[in-house]
Amino acid sequence: AQSVTQPDIHITVSEGASLELRCNYSYGATPYLFWYVQSPGQGLQLLLKYFSGDTLVQGIKGFEAEFKRSQSSFNLRKPSVHWSDAAEYFCAEDPSGNTGKLIFGQGTTLQVKP
């Protein structure tokens, strides 16, 4: 079955430290990949997306993600985390590229220590 895996359910980092959130997708030769962030009680905000081209994608709020086809991964990174980055992060895939039928990972909750 098609799936998106986020291996880390919960991550804690210190403010100012670097961050990497892992995501593995399971389907699609040319997947459409997304990272969304959700603050408590809020909706989902798109951080970045990958459709094709350069495998290193820049997003909002200083985030970036790297698409690695050989590893079926699309990990999210940030060089220096801010306290306001504490939230839940979702990786998602549109396996067929244009269906709107996103498959979401289970999410990773990020806690930031002062």
Added chain:
Amino acid sequence: NAGVMQNPRHLVRRRGQEARLRCSPMKGHSHVYWYRQLPEEGLKFMVYLQKENIIDESGMPKERFSAEFPKEGPSILRIQQVVRGDSAAYFCASSPVQGRYGYTFGSGTRLTVV
């Protein structure tokens, strides 16, 4: 340019009542998608609509749930005879065309069935 507007933000219904959730897509967006976020289950696709057409309802429960996106007005997700298990956050997303530009999510409607 307002984003995707969902209302109400919070909805409480007694078992057996009907719930109507509304979604107004972003200006210029003609594709609407509904997702449900159940506790411990993550975000799941429910239905994809264009104006006056249901394109993909493969994620909709077979009974009690229906969706529409009329020529005029917002998209409506309707749940008849609600049960406790329907308690969840329901998110709407929209896109200008299918796929490539990503999906903008609303802030969601949190349905509580008592």
